Structure formats: C-alpha cells, structure tokens
Amino acid sequence: MKYKWVALRDAATYVNGYAFKPEEWSTEGTPIIRIQNLTNTSGVFNYYQGNYLEKYIVNKGDILISWSASLGVYQWTGQQALLNQHIFKVVFDKIEIDKSFFKYAIFKVLREMEKYTHGSTMKHITKKYFDEIKIPLPPLETQKKIAAVLDKAQELIDKRKEQLVKLDEFVQSVFLEMFGDPISNPKGWIRKPLGDYIDILTDYHANGSYEVLRDNVELLDQKNYALMVRTTDLENGNFFKNVKYITKDAYEFLTKTKVYGGELIINKIGSAGKVYLMPCLERPVSLGMNQFMIRLLSGLNNIYVYHLFNTASGKSLILNNVRGAVTKTITKDAIRGILVPITPVQLQNQFAAIVEKTEQQKALMQQSLVEMENNFNSLMQRAFKGELF
Secondary structure, X not given: OOOEEEEHHHHOEEEEOEOOOHHHOEOOOEEEEOHHHHHOOOOOOEEEOOOOXXXXXXXXXXXXXXXXXXXXXXXXXXXXXXXXXXXXEEEOOOOOOOHHHHHHHHHHHHHHHHHHOEOOOOOEOOHHHHHHOXXXXXXXXXXXXXXXXXXXXXXXXXXXXXXXXXHHHHHHHHHHHHHOOOOOOOOOOXXXXXXXXXXXXXXXXXXXXXXXHHHHOOOEOOOOOEEEEOHHHHHHOOOOOOOEEEOHHHHHHOXXXXXXXXXXXXXXXXXXXXXXXXXXXXXXXXXXXXXXXXXXXXXXXXXXXXXXXXXXXHHHHHHOOOEOOOOOEOOHHHHHHOEEEEOXXXXXXXXHHHHHHHHHHHHHHHHHHHHHHHHHHHHHHHXXXXXXX
16 A cells, blocks of 8 residues: 655654753753763763743653754653753644654654765754655554554564663673672772783874874775774674775784784773773774774783773773863873782683673574564565555
8 A cells, every 4th residue: 555655844843952051951950851861771861950941841752853963763751851952852733643653754764864964073964854854644543553563573672672781781790799899899809900911002093103094094985805993883883884994905004903803992082981892703803093902911801801891880990090071081001000800810711701601692682683673674664665554
C-alpha cells in the first residue's frame, strides 16, 4: 500500500530550546535538558532557578529532536525539565499523527538528514531543509500498528543492550572484590608511579614536527593500507564505518605510533584522561592525533590497568592530573606520576582471564544485537513502504 507523504513543517510545530548561559546554571532548581543528557543517560544535569516561558517546559513523553552537534530523536522519560538550545520539542498541533510513529519516521530520515549537515565544529541541519523533509503518513490506525511492531523490536534491542551493561557491571564488581577501591585501598597494596611500569609512552607528534607530519601524512576517507585510529572510533567501538585511513608510506613514516592491539590509549585534550584499551584488529593501525599510547612492562597487566582507570576512583586518579579551565589537557609527566596500586601479577592475570571470558560472552551478545538492529531496520523499511499493513 502506498502512503501519502507530508512535509515536517506541515506535520507539527518545532519549538527550539532556550539559550541558557553558563552563568545561569545552578545546582538546584529545574533541570536543563542538553544534548549530552539525551545521548548519555548518565550525563550530569545543570539546573535553572529563574523564570521561564511555558513553551520551554518538557514533560515525560515529549518528543525531542537534536539538530546540532548530534542529530537524533528521543522520547523524554525523565521529570519535568527545561529545553536547551539546539533541541526541538515537537508539538503535535497540525495533523492527526501517532507520536511513536512520528518518532520512528524521524529516526529513519535522520541518516539522510546527516548528508545535509553544515559546520566543522558544531554540525547542524538548517531549519529550511528540516522543514522540507517529508515522511510517510498512513491512516492513524496503521500508524499505531506500525509503531507497535517497531516498539516491540526496539524493546528487544534495549533488553540486549541492558544485558551488555550488566556484563560490564559484573566485571567492575569483580575488580573491586579482587583489588578493592583504588583510592581507599582497603587491601593495603603498595602504590607506585605508573611511569615505573611504562615501556612506551608516545603520541602522534613524536614522529616529527607539524610541518614534517603535514608533508608526509594525509588522512583519507577511502579505504587504504592502514587505519588511523581516533578518539571517536574508540568511543564508539567502531573501526570500519566513517573512519580515516593512511597510505603504506605514511604508516611506515609514523614508526613511533604503530598500534598492534592491547595498548592503553589516553585522550590528551578535550575529554582528557579518558582511557581506552585498543583491540587487536589484525590489520595495520596507526595512532591518531590528540592521544597518548602506552605499552606497559611485565609488572602490570594492561587489562588490569584499563579497568582500574575505569572505576569511579580510578577516573579520579586521572582527572586530578588534568589541567585547564576551558580546554582540558593532560601531560606525559602527569600520566607517569599517577600512583597506582601494585597488585600481584598472578592476581592481575586471573582478573584478565575473567575479563576475557566475559568479553567472549559480550561478543556473542553484540553479534545478536547487530542481528536485532538489522531486523529492526528491515521492519522499518518495509513499514514505511506500506509492506507490513
């Protein structure tokens, strides 16, 4: 069945959030919904205690669309809050349309919308283009049936993601049980500077000056000899889509930052101090800019250190060495000076073995998640083509 289509401008009204200034933020009052509160459910809220217009109020169940920096559609599940700039609140005041159906329709077109994003630092979609985008509009009862099918498929995806989170929580609980809190140190481990156990601590610019690197290294969008691993790749656990490549000559030139897997990668600027464990990709990989790469000596297991720095206290150990009010940075010397508990290597290896078994379980679940997401995408394609009902 073919459906009629409607432009977004004719489907609803879109209220852009208020541009709250940092000096207006508070630790009490009404929470402010920023993009990071949508993309990261554990994101810290800022609050506002002043007067505000009713149109900026967001209630549970409202549909929100982030249109700058990160494009996404969300259904708000929290308490009453206030809408920040760069986010639309959807007001369904023009046509009869199911809220959940609308959410999925927007989700589907977002990938297409991303082709029209503008800006290098703050990517955004223009309001003019947004208004012109069209979505299918089947009869209301059909909308509800489509939404119900997609809700069920999304529920399965969400449950699988929750299981993956539980596995991560299990590993963290095992760490604390075996080694205790890294700061309170209830087991009384000796602490030593991390630098005593570092074999290599390097970064991209260890390979030469800015001019030399500019003349010898070019980042490529098309697949080539080696992957240039960046923070965004590590953060998303994605090393295949929208990544950067370098030629074999560039890879061989960057001799000091070849990545083989198992290294600790630490952001040196921006989200300074964030720690990643580099997976083994079984292909040539080179370290990107604005990161440190660490290889450890035999006295410390890399898996142990990675999970140490990802406990709440371990993160504090690093963040206490981050400097800068606006642009956060961390130095090599600061990393070397971090005091870490030196636990028995045998115990570290036992923990690493538990982690590896858990990662095997996670890999199976991740594969299952990919299959679920593929099924969801297929259902969504068929639904909006009129092939389900």
